[in-house]
Amino acid sequence: xxxxxxxxxxxxxxxxxxxxxxxxxxxxxxxxxxxxxxxxxxxxxxxxxxxxxxxxxxxxxxxxxxxxxxxxxxxxxxxxxxxxxxxxxxxxxxxxxxxxxxxxxxxxxxxxxxxxxxxxxxxxxxxxxxxxxxxxxxxxxxxxxxxxxxxxxxxxxxxxxxxxxxxxxxxxxxxxxxxxxxxxxxxxxxxxxxxxxxxxxxxxxxxxxxxxxxxxxxxxxxxxxxxxxxxxxxxxxxxxxxxxxxxxxxxxxxxxxxxxxxxxxxxxxxxxxxxxxxxxxxxxxxxxxxxxxxxxxxxxxxxxxxxxxxxxxxxxxxxxxx
Amino acid sequence: xxxxxxxxxxxxxxxxxxxxxxxxxxxxxxxxxxxxxxxxxxxxxxxxxxxxxxxxxxxxxxxxxxxxxxxxxxxxxxxxxxxxxxxxxxxxxxxxxxxxxxxxxxxxxxxxxxxxxxxxxxxxxxxxxxxxxxxxxxxxxxxxxxxxxxxxxxxxxxxxxxxxxxxxxxxxxxxxxxxxxxxxxxxxxxxxxxxxxxxxxxxxxxxxxxxxxxxxxxxxxxxxxxxxxxxxxxxxxxxxxxxxxxxxxxxxxxxxxxxxxxxxxxxxxxxxxxxxxxxxxxxxxxxxxxxxxxxxxxxxxxxxxxx
Numbered sequence: 001x002x003x004x005x006x007x008x009x010x011x012x013x014x015x016x017x018x019x020x021x022x023x024x025x026x027x028x029x030x031x032x033x034x035x036x037x038x039x040x041x042x043x044x045x046x047x048x049x050x051x052x053x054x055x056x057x058x059x060x061x062x063x064x065x066x067x068x069x070x071x072x073x074x075x076x077x078x079x080x081x082x083x084x085x086x087x088x089x090x091x092x093x094x095x096x097x098x099x100x101x102x103x104x105x106x107x108x109x110x111x112x113x114x115x116x117x118x119x120x121x122x123x124x125x126x127x128x129x130x131x132x133x134x135x136x137x138x139x140x141x142x143x144x145x146x147x148x149x150x151x152x153x154x155x156x157x158x159x160x161x162x163x164x165x166x167x168x169x170x171x172x173x174x175x176x177x178x179x180x181x182x183x184x185x186x187x188x189x190x191x192x193x194x195x196x197x198x199x200x201x202x203x204x205x206x207x208x209x210x211x212x213x214x215x216x217x218x219x220x221x222x223x224x225x226x227x228x229x230x231x232x233x234x235x236x237x238x239x240x241x242x243x244x245x246x247x248x249x250x251x252x253x254x255x256x257x258x259x260x261x262x263x264x265x266x267x268x269x270x271x272x273x274x275x276x277x278x279x280x281x282x283x284x285x286x287x288x289x290x291x292x293x294x295x296x297x298x299x300x301x302x303x304x305x306x307x308x309x310x311x312x313x314x315x316x317x318x319x320x321x322x
Numbered sequence: 323x324x325x326x327x328x329x330x331x332x333x334x335x336x337x338x339x340x341x342x343x344x345x346x347x348x349x350x351x352x353x354x355x356x357x358x359x360x361x362x363x364x365x366x367x368x369x370x371x372x373x374x375x376x377x378x379x380x381x382x383x384x385x386x387x388x389x390x391x392x393x394x395x396x397x398x399x400x401x402x403x404x405x406x407x408x409x410x411x412x413x414x415x416x417x418x419x420x421x422x423x424x425x426x427x428x429x430x431x432x433x434x435x436x437x438x439x440x441x442x443x444x445x446x447x448x449x450x451x452x453x454x455x456x457x458x459x460x461x462x463x464x465x466x467x468x469x470x471x472x473x474x475x476x477x478x479x480x481x482x483x484x485x486x487x488x489x490x491x492x493x494x495x496x497x498x499x500x501x502x503x504x505x506x507x508x509x510x511x512x513x514x515x516x517x518x519x520x521x522x523x524x525x526x527x528x529x530x531x532x533x534x535x536x537x538x539x540x541x542x543x544x545x546x547x548x549x550x551x552x553x554x555x556x557x558x559x560x561x562x563x564x565x566x567x568x569x570x571x572x573x574x575x576x577x578x579x580x581x582x583x584x585x586x587x588x589x590x591x592x593x594x595x596x597x598x599x600x601x602x603x604x605x606x607x608x609x610x611x612x613x614x615x616x617x618x619x620x621x622x623x624x625x626x627x628x629x
Contacts, residue, residue: 030531033446033450033531034446034447034449034450034452034455035446035452037442037443037445037446038442038443038446038447038458040438040439040442040443041439041440041442041443041502041506042443044439044498044499044502045461045462045465045499045502045503047499048477048495048496048498048499049465049468049473049499049503050465051476051480052473052476052477052480053468053472053473053476055476055479055480056472056473056475056476059475059476059479069479069482072483117372120365120368120369120372123365124365124369128369131369131373132369132372132373135372135373135376135377136376137611137612138376138377138380138608139376139377139379139380140611141604141607141608141611141612142379142380142604142607142608143556143559143560143579143603143604143607144560144562145560145562145579145582145603146383146582146600146603146604147379149582149596149597149600150379150380150382150383150597150600151379153382153383153386153593153596153597154379154382156591156593158590159393159394159397159593161382161397164397195375195376195379199376252467255469256469256470256471258469258470258471258562258563259562259563262563263562277471278469278471281471281472281475282471282474282563285474285475286478286567291475291479294475295472295475295476298469298471298472298475299472301469301471301472302468302469302472305467305468305469306464306467308467309463309464309467312467313460313463313464316463
């Protein structure tokens with residue numbers, strides 16, 4: 001960041017002919033210029049992101065329901081909401097496994113598939129690389145909402161293509177409702193999230209791969225290292241930073257999947273087995289009007305993500321100076 | 323005469339020897355090309371599998387959207403009855419003409435407002451050194467990670483207090499805030515990439531800061547501004563949880579992302595309509611993605627090559 005413009009003192013043409021008072025006003029203006037530029041954005045961020053974050057914390061310490069929303073009067077109950085969360089058996093049997101377990105599988109799947117695709121693309125000629133690149137761009141660009149509906153349609157209980165194909169092949173006699181079982185439910189979410197998330201990983205890692213010096217790989221090949229060994233011994237260490245960023249970002253995204261779960265049949269709270277942290281918070285708040293309890297869940301989710309973000313920021317800081 | 327025969331013989335022997343070595347070379351080449359063929363074949367299989375997995379949902383969406391009998395059961399890979407009737411219904415009786423208009427208004431206002439705010443702020447953080455600059459950048463980075471589920475409760479109360487529930491204005495204000503941090507973060511890189519010397523040259527020519535900003539910085543940052551705007555457009559276009567919460571019962575103000583729910587019935591879902599509407603929603607996003615994508619990935623590659 002050495003090229004940062006300190007203070008544009010070298011504006012001779014403009015300031016020299018001015019009177020002394022004008023020059024003083026000018027330096028004041030110059031000094032406050034970054035703040036003037038920042039002010040509108042900061043105001044928006046403060047009112048619409050930071051203040052709400054403070055407020056969600058305050059709500060989480062109250063029994064905040066419809067009555068409190070209408071009257072605006074606080075109703076403090078201390079940490080009772082958090083107590084209820086941590087003593088709820090649902091948290092340990094359903095919500096945490098659905099959140100953490102899902103994130104582990106989703107991140108592993110996304111990064112593994114993305115890396116494999118990147119390696120494949122790097123080995124292709126430019127024509128096929130463009131074809132594959134365009135195809136994964138389509139998967140990437142598909143909005144989460146429409147993508148989720150398409151997967152629901154594919155697995156639809158009555159007329160979905162999966163059920164019809166399995167029946168035509170004689171593998172099952174009757175249509176199966178894939179959405180009632182918790183594991184098949186999250187299996188579909190997993191498919192959806194990996195399908196939508198691997199293109200980012202593939203493109204990012206491909207960019208890194210193309211930067212690995214060819215000589216290094218050729219030298220390793222001369223020394224008799226097979227493709228597997230070359231991948232783990234040369235490519236992975238070279239792209240450590242890229243992998244770290246990709247894994248952390250995927251973790252953050254997969255921890256807060258919402259639409260992909262909420263839109264599924266039963267995902268909006270009617271199937272309690274399918275709840276994850278985000279959906280739980282939302283259905284408690286807007287379904288049961290227990291905004292205080294929902295806020296407490298949201299605070300916990302935020303803290304988890306904040307923890308991961310700290311790791312991310314430290315990785316970023318290693319890479320570049322802000 | 324004898325010399326001729328010896329010559330001939332030696333020629334013959336030479337030719338057989340060279341033929342033999344050519345055979346060996348051929349053999350080696352054959353084995354090598356056999357391996358090459360096998361690798362190429364394996365790669366082709368992988369590419370086909372990958373393309374199938376990647377494109378199937380989009381293909382299935384299109385195929386169902388154009389099939390007048392989608393959802394009637396027994397669907398084939400290709401539509402049995404090609405027609406635009408699903409699209410027709412969605413855009414007229416389905417109300418998607420209104421939803422599209424709403425989404426377009428929300429997205430355009432969001433893009434303009436957040437582009438302006440993000441540009442000014444990114445110039446500040448990229449070009450000036452001031453107190454709390456690093457703290458500010460960290461805050462911007464961290465704020466992006468906050469889950470929307472945590473923001474939706476307090477913002478719902480806030481928007482309700484301002485009596486903006488069920489209005490597009492309330493939604494726009496929230497979307498500007500949501501797309502700002504990423505916009506500032508991204509534009510900061512584009513502003514920093516403009517050589518300071520160009521700015522200094524403008525000052526030497528007697529330009530004021532404002533003039534320099536308009537005539538030097540702005541044109542050079544334009545590509546970045548376009549890319550950032552596309553991202554905030556996509557954010558506003560795709561966003562689901564705030565639209566659902568803040569618009570609640572006001573069907574006439576629905577955006578496309580929540581308008582889809584219209585076609586889910588109590589007992590059966592109109593899959594043809596849903597897929598046609600999904601296609602309509604997806605197309606603008608795809609177009610914009612193609613615009614940004616080249617810039618995005620080439621930027622990534624450039625960064626990687628530079629090291």
